[in-house]
Amino acid sequence: MRQQIGKQVDELDTPSLLIDLDRLEKNMREMQSLADSRGAALRPHIKTHKCGAIAQMQIECGAKGITVAKLGEAEVMADLGITDIFVATQIVGVQKLSRLDALAKRATIRLAVDSLIQIEQLFQYCTQAADVEIMIEVDTGLQRCGVEPDRVEILINKIIGKFPEIKIGGIFTHEGHVYQAVDRKQMVQIARQAQQTMVELSQRIRSRWGIASEVSVGCTLALQSAGIQSGITEIRPGTYVFYDATHAAYFGDTSRCAATIVGTVISKSGDKRAVADVGAKAMTIDMRASGLLATKSFGSVYRHEEVIIRKLSDEHAIMVPGTPFAIGERIEIIPNHICPTVNLYDTAYGIRNGKVEVVFPIHARGRNQ
The missing domain is CATH 2.40.37.20 (D-serine dehydratase-like domain)
Known part of the structure; x- marks a missing residue:
C-alpha cells in the first residue's frame, strides 16, 4: 500500500477510510493536555482505531499504555511492541485464559473483573495469575458490566480472603450512559456523579485495606462535558482521536x-x-x-x-x-x-x-x- 503515498484523495478507489492528520494530531494533543492539566494518566482505548501506528502516536504524545476491549487486540498490540495493556473486558473460559497466560509472559497486563468467579478461573487456568493486576469494574449507571458501588467492598473482601496474593490495581468505570442524556446539563450531572462515586469509593478502599487504588474513568464525551475531578487518576477515552457525527x-x-x-x-x-x-x-x-x-x-x-x-x-x-x-x-x-x-x-x-x-x-x- 506504500504506492498510495503521495496520491491525491481523488486518486483513491472508493469507498476508502480517510484520516485527516491535522485533526488527528490536534485531537491527541487536546486530550493529553486535559489529562496532564489534572494530573491524570491517559490510557487511551484503541478499540476506536485498532491501529498500532496510531497507538504509538498516542504514547509518543504522552499516553501511559493502552486500553483494549479484546484479547485479540491486546495480542496484536503486544506483537507491535506496545506492552502496557489494560484488558477492559471480563475474560472467562480456558480458551481465553490460556491466551492471557501467554500474553502475560510478554506484557504488563491489567484485567477487568466484576466477580469472584473470574478470579477463580484466572488462578485455575493462568500460571501467570499472580502477575496480572486486576481492576474492579464499577457500574456507575450504564447497567452493563460492573459491580454496584455499594457491593464493591464486599467483592474486594472476598477476593483478598481467598486470594491474598492477588494484585488489586484499583477500580474503573465506563460512564457511557452520558450518551443517553437529553441535554448538556444532564450529561454533566451524569459524568460528575460517576466520577464522584468512584473517588469516594477509592477513599473507602484506601482507608479499609491501604490499597492505593487507581481510579479510572473512560468516556470521551463525559470528559469533554465535565472535565476531570480531583481524585481521578486515569482516563480511558477512545473516540477522541477521530470523533464522529x-x-x-x-x-x-x-x-x-x-x-x-x-x-x-x-x-x-x-x-x-x-x-x-x-x-x-x-x-x-x-x-x-x-x-x-x-x-x-x-x-x-x-x-x-x-x-x-x-x-x-x-x-x-x-x-x-x-x-x-x-x-x-x-x-x-x-x-x-x-x-x-x-x-x-x-x-x-x-x-x-x-x-x-x-x-x-x-x-x-x-x-x-
Whole structure:
C-alpha cells in the first residue's frame, strides 16, 4: 500500500477510510493536555482505531499504555511492541485464559473483573495469575458490566480472603450512559456523579485495606462535558482521536471529525435522490433516535450537512435530496459511530493537504475474540 503515498484523495478507489492528520494530531494533543492539566494518566482505548501506528502516536504524545476491549487486540498490540495493556473486558473460559497466560509472559497486563468467579478461573487456568493486576469494574449507571458501588467492598473482601496474593490495581468505570442524556446539563450531572462515586469509593478502599487504588474513568464525551475531578487518576477515552457525527451533534460542528469515508455518487434520480457506493459494509448503520446526540441521518455528508442519508443497504447510501450531486462526484461521509466503521477496513489513509501522507494498517481489524 506504500504506492498510495503521495496520491491525491481523488486518486483513491472508493469507498476508502480517510484520516485527516491535522485533526488527528490536534485531537491527541487536546486530550493529553486535559489529562496532564489534572494530573491524570491517559490510557487511551484503541478499540476506536485498532491501529498500532496510531497507538504509538498516542504514547509518543504522552499516553501511559493502552486500553483494549479484546484479547485479540491486546495480542496484536503486544506483537507491535506496545506492552502496557489494560484488558477492559471480563475474560472467562480456558480458551481465553490460556491466551492471557501467554500474553502475560510478554506484557504488563491489567484485567477487568466484576466477580469472584473470574478470579477463580484466572488462578485455575493462568500460571501467570499472580502477575496480572486486576481492576474492579464499577457500574456507575450504564447497567452493563460492573459491580454496584455499594457491593464493591464486599467483592474486594472476598477476593483478598481467598486470594491474598492477588494484585488489586484499583477500580474503573465506563460512564457511557452520558450518551443517553437529553441535554448538556444532564450529561454533566451524569459524568460528575460517576466520577464522584468512584473517588469516594477509592477513599473507602484506601482507608479499609491501604490499597492505593487507581481510579479510572473512560468516556470521551463525559470528559469533554465535565472535565476531570480531583481524585481521578486515569482516563480511558477512545473516540477522541477521530470523533464522529454523534460527537459533532454535541459540539455543534464537524471541525474535530478526523475520520471520513470517501465515496462516489454512482446513481441519481433527478433531484429526488442520489446514491453513493458507501453502504452498511463500508460504514456503521447506527443511529441515535433521541436526546442531545440524536442523529437524523445515517452519517453526515461533509460540506453538505443539509443532505439526509435516508437509508443504507449493503452497498448503497441513499441520499435525499439529490440536488447537490452529479454522477461520478466524490463525497465524504462522517459516520455516526466511528469505532465499528474502522473495523470494516484493512487500511486507512492519512491525509494532509489533500494528499496521502501515510497508510495506516488496521492491525486489529476483526480481532473480536
